[in-house]
Amino acid sequence: NEIHPFEDETGIEFFARKNDSSLFAVGMHSKKRPHNLILGRTFNYQILDMIEMGVERCTTMQEHKSQACSVGMKPLMVFNGEAFNRDENLVRLKSILLDLFRGEVADKVSLKGLEYIITVTAGPPGPNGETGLVFFRTYTTSLKKSGLRQPRVELEEMGPSLDLRIRRVRLPTEDMWKLAVQVPKELKVVKVKNISRDGLGDKYGRVHLGKQEINKIQTRKVRALKKNLDGGKSGKRQKMDVDTE
Amino acid sequence: MDVSGILEEHKNKFKPIQVDRLIPTEFDLGLLACFDMNMLDDNRLRAGQQSRDRYLKELSREGAQQMINELFGLPTTVDEDSVYATLPKTTTVLPREKPIPKEKPPTRWEKFAKIKGIQKRKSTGKVFDEDQGEWRRKYGYKGVNNDDQKPWLIEVPGKADQYQDQYQVRRDEKKARIEKNTRRNQRNVEENVAVEKGMKPHEMRKRELQKALVLSKQSTASLGKFDTKLKGEPKTKGLKRKFDPLVGSADSEKSKNMDILNRVAKGESKATVINVRKAQRAVNNAKRAAASKSK
Secondary structure, rough: OOOOOOOOOHHHHHHHHHHOEEEEEEEEEEOOOOEEEEEEEEEOOOEEEEEEEEEEEEEHHHHHHHOOOOOOOOOOOEEEOOOOHHHHHHHHHHHHHHHOOOOOOOOEOOOOOOEEEEEEOOOOOOOOOOOOEEEEEEEEEEEOOOOOOOOOOEEOOOOOOOEEEEEEOOOHHHHHHHHOOOOHHOOOOOEEEEEEEOOOOOEOOOOOOOOHHHHHHOOOOHHHOOOOHHOOOOOOOOOOOOOOO | OOOOOHHHHHHHHHHOOOOOOOOOOOOEEOOOOEEEEOOHOOOOOHHOOOHHHHHHHHHHHHHHHHHHHHHOOEEEEEEEEEEEEEEOOOOOOOOOOOOOOOOOOOOHHHHHHHHOOOOOOOOOOOEEEOOOOOEEEEOOOOHHHHHEEEEOOOOOOOOOOOOOOOHHHHHHHHHHHHHHHHHHHHHHHHHHHHHOOOOOOHHHHHOOOOOOOHHHHHOOOOOOOOOOOOOOOOOOOOOOOOOOOOOHHHHHHHHHHHHHOOOOOOOOOOOOOOOHHHHHHHHHHHHHHHHHOOO
């Protein structure tokens, strides 16, 4: 069963549908594209994006002969190099690798369970500005005492290490990406307006009054300011509250 | 007492955990990831394999150290002998696997509850049974709801027939209840379909009935001409094709054939004859398809 994702997507889409999986990896070898590795993702059983890389150098876990970490651990991921923000292809690679190695979504992580780390480093770009090699390395961590709360980290090269050269990249179509990235209403962060907190933790809110009509404000009445009081034409006796003795 | 010397010694026993970076590293702790945008030493990366790997290991160690420093700074919870750090929400945008599910239209009850302001109350699912002194399920296996089917004795109610089987009565009642429920569920589904298509459910049912009526007429030999009609049933037109009699005047036949030939002869210059009925149907279908797509 030959599958060439870049030429014909139906093979991958069929498998994605059958296995209900959204991440895929295809490895193949041909004279034109030796040691080819394609990593990709699907959205709604259609190929969202994929990246084809040639593995220029590779060392396996057996070759490293170090203690492998337990299965199912979440890796720490480190991306070195500003190219991962600049180069379109590397941005895509970063996104796919994060997705691929994310593992189970967790909101807590055991501090003892940070056993391994994957590092992806962007090599120097080629003479024409082409994307350079990408160095993919895996290490096991050992946490040593440091005299402080945070331990000192020592690494030992463990698992597979690959030197990858990016070949072809299929970016997602605008509308598919938009759909894929939509956040349902329930999860969107709701901003509460007008409420702020100051440094001491006090909650401040702003209350907006409407426009005030100054003429009609009910104030304490001062008789001396009454209009009729000058020029006593209204010579009527004013009623006063008098305490009866 | 000079303690500083001892402190220095103590400090020097351990290797440093500080990592200095020109451009501060960005972290996405929700994904346990960090992004270091600093300049890399390209010379070392271009060097031979071994020295390059050594450089990469150094870089990685520093990256890992930064991450560990950050992770150990997070709020922690202790659970079963291990310390868990609570991770913040991820900041990187990662795509979903499948599109967001569409909102289901509310059922009849949900609409009613909304108007009345009835809130949904969560029940525990189990009910305490005094007789057995146990917590039993509300429904299902050994559920409380089936208790009325099982008694060893059922009193015949005052008005009922003596010879009626009360157990059967209870079974029938239960069946009726189940049927009522399924009918209501089915009605909800049909209403949803109607809403999706943009029609009122009443309208949709009416149309379906009319269609069924026309079909049933077609399937009779006399095409429903002699069937007893319902009140208010419209007269169905156009079910049977009218054919001219085989034996008739030769003139009329001649004129008819000449008409056809003339039309065929003129055919090219005149506009093609349109089957109005089919054209109208095609237009209506297209309109409906467009309307349902835009919904």
